[in-house]
Amino acid sequence: MREDGIDGIPRRAVVVGAGVVGLSTAWFLQEHGVDVTVVDKQDVAAGSSWGNAGYLSPAFSIPLPEPAVLRYGLRTLFAPDAPLHVPASPDPALWSFLTRFAAHCTPWAWRRSMQAFVPMNAECLDAFDALLAGGVAARTEQAPITAAFENPEQVADLRHEFEQIRRCGQQVGTTELSTADAGVPQLSDRISAVLRVDGQRYVDPGEFTRALAKSFVERGGTLRTGFAVRQLVRTPGQVIVKSEQEDRVSAEVVVLATGAWLSKLAKPLGVRTPVRAGRGYSFTVPTDEPVPGPIYLPAARVACTPYQGGLRVAGTMEFRPVDAPLDRGRVEAIVRSARPLLRGVRWEERRDEWVGGRPVTPDGLALIGATKLPGTYVAGGHGMWGLTLGPLTGRLLAEQITTGKRPALLRPFDPLR
Template identity: 30%
Template structure:
């Protein structure tokens, strides 16, 4: 690569970086997106593919304190925080506990639903233009075998129903009729009718096509090494392939953001929320709906010729190792709800790190001291569902337009 000069440089070609790149390229900016690997091969590769505004809950919801204490002690729980003496973890957990209050949760959910709904409208359009992303609006089932699980699903509905996310409470019989692939007995659940899904990698690839077809450029295997700051501006960035100068630099580096931000004297307390997804052959009784198995926190996504089973959240710092015991727990949990064969074959097993901020809300906006540096990181469990909305939001902020969502909640400088 020769040294370059562009309007906007975006670092990271996951769902967030490509959403921002596509939106800005459509608006006529000269955009360059770089990635240290290949497009969409970070956390955006193998997620559950859900575009579900109903799941706008940040991780530190009120009432989580006791649960998180229990997880600390239970490596088999669907959410696990490995005890460690790391200062980063201690400070992250302190901020996490602080964020567990009703006021903060309400503001977070309001903002994340707006961002997710905006994104959903964009994905509908993307699905029409790129049928290969397999955008489908089938709705989403939350199903449970326990009273506390049903109560959690109903709570979720109550939290979002006034924000224009329709859903209805279902009895065990309703669910069995809708989704015969589920084992009985079930106790109940909720059906959210507008929720959607697509193939996550193909979505990133479609957005990449949008970038290049609007004159933008994507450079793979190009790692950001250093940001050179002059006064209160980024002067240029040094990459593994050469120098790039840009009017605005956007960081969309997901779970890698903490150490990169340290270079810029910015506190970005992002840890990885490790999750696993496995692709298995279609079941004899293949589910028709995407489903959340509430008490197991397992996501089931029916695909054309297979099924994706995803779950667990294990707080780590750049650790991509696979813990077989946790994978077995996901299978065991799924087996309680679905007729999985005894010799279940896993065609693909993948681990990804969700970029998790302690308050469960992304960091979006300009750096307070570096006027041409924008952050768009920390989309935790909902990077896909809020991706294209983030693209529009970042493009609006760069163009000086009024943002469509409460920026106090998303403030990039809040930590």
């Protein structure tokens, strides 16, 4: 008997969630000969896999709880325009979560968590290459990320962050440039310092996720949308997935990859680490000139990416219920913070205003692996890095499911920790 309670390689699997993490897991399970069904309560890329900034950025893939976040958060916690925002509300579960999150915002805790990220970051782009080589009809664009600063003294904070990452064993290539040498026409005259971060990529996240779904179906996978899962039931030899409409599908293995909704189904399976929605906002704006690559505005905590002939602008971390409506005031706050720093951007013509729940854990580590219920697994809680780490998560979890042995890279992400 394997450590996950399954005899032999499973023949069938159900993956709950049609975002990049769930579809990557399904695709790599197919590589091992497993017949896979993916179900989703909405549609492919209906959540954060569509609206994120599209960064494939191992240099920025770090644990979210860190001392700087705590210092900044305490100063701006209830400020409606602040990039990190917690509405004043009597939500004991949220405040319990934030208390645990704050407890991990120490240098020691951050370094410990970063040690888990380093080997994942070293391999994450290879997993994208494997998907593309295997027939996923999408592409990733190689380009440095240009971090732009209004005040030259602000560069020191990001430089310090990268030095801490290097001390944990991850290589990050950076070059300090003048604004004139950056080659980014969108930088305004207010920008006085630039730090170029090399070795990164970006992608149209919705297009990539849809291409992944198309490849999965063409390889014989089954995709069912409008299937809202209510319950998992273990029976001899299989797990039954029941929907709210009383439909059901069963398999030897079930993987929950439901993003910010993960805790609802995972908690009954023994996953005690909570997942909360750290909601992010994005929109698209036309630009007067082509955007050569991603632009990061650290002081405003705004990420910008070339997108469909314009610029996708993404930012904020808002701890509200995942299904709460879009707050247009948060969009306006992003515009106010970014407008002085960028030129040739037609802010009034913005479109595709979006809000989505990024799945955040209190210790900054994702939940990837087997639960207490034999035959059930979870893959989620990646915070802001579900796109960057999603394909590698799927590849490693598929390996664990089909071999019964947990890859060394997944040990720090044990969902039963």
